[in-house]
Amino acid sequence: xxxxxxxxxxxxxxxxxxxxxxxxxxxxxxxxxxxxxxxxxxxxxxxxxxxxxxxxxxxxxxxxxxxxxxxxxxxxxxxxxxxxxxxxxxxxxxxxxxxxxxxxxxxxxxxxxxxxxxxxxxxxxxxxxxxxxxxxxxxxxxxxxxxxxxxxxxxxxxxxxxxxxxxxxxxxxxxxxxxxxxxxxxxxxxxxxxxxxxxxxxxxxxxxxxxxxxxxxxxxxxxx
Amino acid sequence: xxxxxxxxxxxxxxxxxxxxxxxxxxxxxxxxxxxxxxxxxxxxxxxxxxxxxxxxxxxxxxxxxxxxxxxxxxxxxxxxxxxxxxxxxxxxxxxxxxxxxxxxxxxxxxxxxxxxxxxxxxxxxxxxxxxxxxxxxxxxxxxxxxxxxxxxxxxxxxxxxxxxxxxxxxxxxxxxxxxxxxxxxxxxxxxxxxxxxxxxxxxxxxxxxxxxxxxxxxxxxxxxxxxxxxxxxxxxxxxxxxxxxxxxxxxxxxxxxxxxxxxxxxxxxxxxxxxxxxxxxxxxxxxxxxxxxxxxxxxxxxx
Ligand SMILES: Nc1ncnc2c1ncn2[C@@H]1O[C@H](COP(=O)(O)OP(=O)(O)O)[C@@H](O)[C@H]1O
Ligand SMILES: [Mg+2]
Numbered sequence: 333x334x335x336x337x338x339x340x341x342x343x344x345x346x347x348x349x350x351x352x353x354x355x356x357x358x359x360x361x362x363x364x365x366x367x368x369x370x371x372x373x374x375x376x377x378x379x380x381x382x383x384x385x386x387x388x389x390x391x392x393x394x395x396x397x398x399x400x401x402x403x404x405x406x407x408x409x410x411x412x413x414x415x416x417x418x419x420x421x422x423x424x425x426x427x428x429x430x431x432x433x434x435x436x437x438x439x440x441x442x443x444x445x446x447x448x449x450x451x452x453x454x455x456x457x458x459x460x461x462x463x464x465x466x467x468x469x470x471x472x473x474x475x476x477x478x479x480x481x482x483x484x485x486x487x488x489x490x491x492x493x494x495x496x497x498x499x500x501x502x503x504x505x506x507x508x509x510x511x512x513x514x515x516x517x518x519x520x521x522x523x524x525x526x527x528x529x530x531x532x533x534x535x536x537x538x539x540x541x542x543x544x545x546x547x548x549x550x551x552x553x554x555x556x
Numbered sequence: 557x558x559x560x561x562x563x564x565x566x567x568x569x570x571x572x573x574x575x576x577x578x579x580x581x582x583x584x585x586x587x588x589x590x591x592x593x594x595x596x597x598x599x600x601x602x603x604x605x606x607x608x609x610x611x612x613x614x615x616x617x618x619x620x621x622x623x624x625x626x627x628x629x630x631x632x633x634x635x636x637x638x639x640x641x642x643x644x645x646x647x648x649x650x651x652x653x654x655x656x657x658x659x660x661x662x663x664x665x666x667x668x669x670x671x672x673x674x675x676x677x678x679x680x681x682x683x684x685x686x687x688x689x690x691x692x693x694x695x696x697x698x699x700x701x702x703x704x705x706x707x708x709x710x711x712x713x714x715x716x717x718x719x720x721x722x723x724x725x726x727x728x729x730x731x732x733x734x735x736x737x738x739x740x741x742x743x744x745x746x747x748x749x750x751x752x753x754x755x756x757x758x759x760x761x762x763x764x765x766x767x768x769x770x771x772x773x774x775x776x777x778x779x780x781x782x783x784x785x786x787x788x789x790x791x792x793x794x795x796x797x798x799x800x801x802x803x804x805x806x807x808x809x810x811x812x813x814x815x816x817x818x819x820x821x822x823x824x825x826x827x828x829x830x831x832x833x834x835x836x837x838x839x840x841x842x843x844x845x846x847x848x849x850x851x852x853x854x855x856x857x858x859x
Pocket of ligand 2: 856
């Protein structure tokens with residue numbers, strides 16, 4: 333489903349340069365949960381940004397099903413970000429002045445889904461990720477961290493993505509909540525037939541993963 | 557001060573005031589009787605009432621009426637029939653000024669020119685055109701002040717809108733990056749911000765109009781006050797049309813610009829709104845460009 337080859341990204345400022353992602357190669361099948369473990373600064377976020385087309389690679393290719401996303405036009409990039417991938421962030425990144433429900437409906441709106449269908453699907457997704465009904469009209473500020481991350485996961489699922497990219501999804505959560513979130517992602521990979529990549533510095537979050545990679549100074553190695 | 561007039565109803569013009577009788581009657585026009593009308597203060601000081609008499613130029617003068625002119629100087633004056641005064645002061649046939657009332661303001665210039673031609677340089681001819689000009693001048697000043705402040709306000713509004721938009725884009729950089737990361741197009745984000753900007757400016761427009769509606773008259777009158785004291789405005793009565801010619805005369809002119817009203821011009825408000833929307837659009841073009849420059853990868857920074 334996902335084939336990454338010779339992927340590199342270097343940041344340079346002045347006369348110093350950082351190889352944030354350095355000649356990365358890997359393969360992932362459909363519906364698999366993969367974990368990328370690495371210390372802070374090892375290049376996890378940069379790798380996910382490249383996979384999610386939030387940033388451009390210097391060299392290499394990213395094959396998602398039949399397409400090389402590094403060759404996409406602006407229009408194709410928009411469609412890819414809307415419907416092929418879903419992003420989950422460490423700090424949730426919900427839109428603060430929208431309710432939980434509206435946050436989940438937003439990507440469907442970008443995708444042109446009709447209003448009534450949006451609402452129905454958003455409510456179903458929020459229920460699926462375990463947000464209780466009394467909370468779906470609340471704004472993110474009135475929800476706990478774990479609840480916000482559930483909303484963010486529902487938002488990532490909005491347009492039935494094939495690939496979900498989660499950057500430190502449990503980084504701001506306590507151990508118990510982190511466990512339930514990882515468990516949720518693990519289940520979603522199965523029920524939604526989505527490929528999920530979790531980037532984390534926490535080895536425990538990788539326990540349930542089908543494949544585990546280690547990232548060190550931008551270089552990736554598979555350890556399981 | 558003692559003055560003589562052929563028509564006591566306009567006697568006030570001679571002493572720079574509008575007089576109104578509080579007691580008694582005006583003496584008849586073109587009389588040479590020994591009568592007079594007295595200012596209120598003068599009458600009080602000398603314990604004079606209607607019908608009582610006093611001595612001037614060694615003859616006894618009967619008080620026919622008492623007037624109130626609203627100011628001390630005029631209220632301490634006495635107005636005689638001009639023939640009486642000419643005879644008593646041995647200045648037969650002499651006048652210092654004559655008042656000509658023109659039927660319409662349209663004929664003012666022509667009448668004034670005709671009188672000038674008749675009298676040559678024996679008298680100065682002052683028409684109320686001059687005084688109207690004196691009245692208009694401070695008003696024109698006010699118009700200039702308001703026009704410049706309007707342009708200034710528009711400029712300031714544009715700059716403030718621009719800066720506010722820059723600030724909003726800066727403050728909501730992360731939110732913009734998130735929207736991009738989940739598939740929003742630049743124009744749709746810009747459109748969202750633009751509609752917020754238009755709403756904000758419209759709100760400002762409504763608020764501004766309401767405040768303008770409430771405060772325009774107080775502001776106008778304070779502008780008028782300051783502007784007329786600056787130019788030493790004393791304006792002659794601009795009612796009909798008056799040509800006065802005076803021989804070496806000096807006239808204190810009564811203040812007649814007290815009764816102006818600010819009119820709220822709805823066309824002007826419409827223009828204001830148009831300008832506000834224009835400012836919002838111009839003020840959004842730049843942020844649209846700014847929004848385009850926010851990299852979606854910024855959403856992952858600091859994670
Ligand atoms: N926009 C950028 N400009 C310059 N350096 C960057 C930028 N983004 C990341 N880096 C550098 O690349 C390296 C990897 O960063 P990152 O991918 O954020 O690592 P991680 O997510 O594992 O903490 C770090 O050394 C970081 O300083
Ligand atoms: Mg990171």
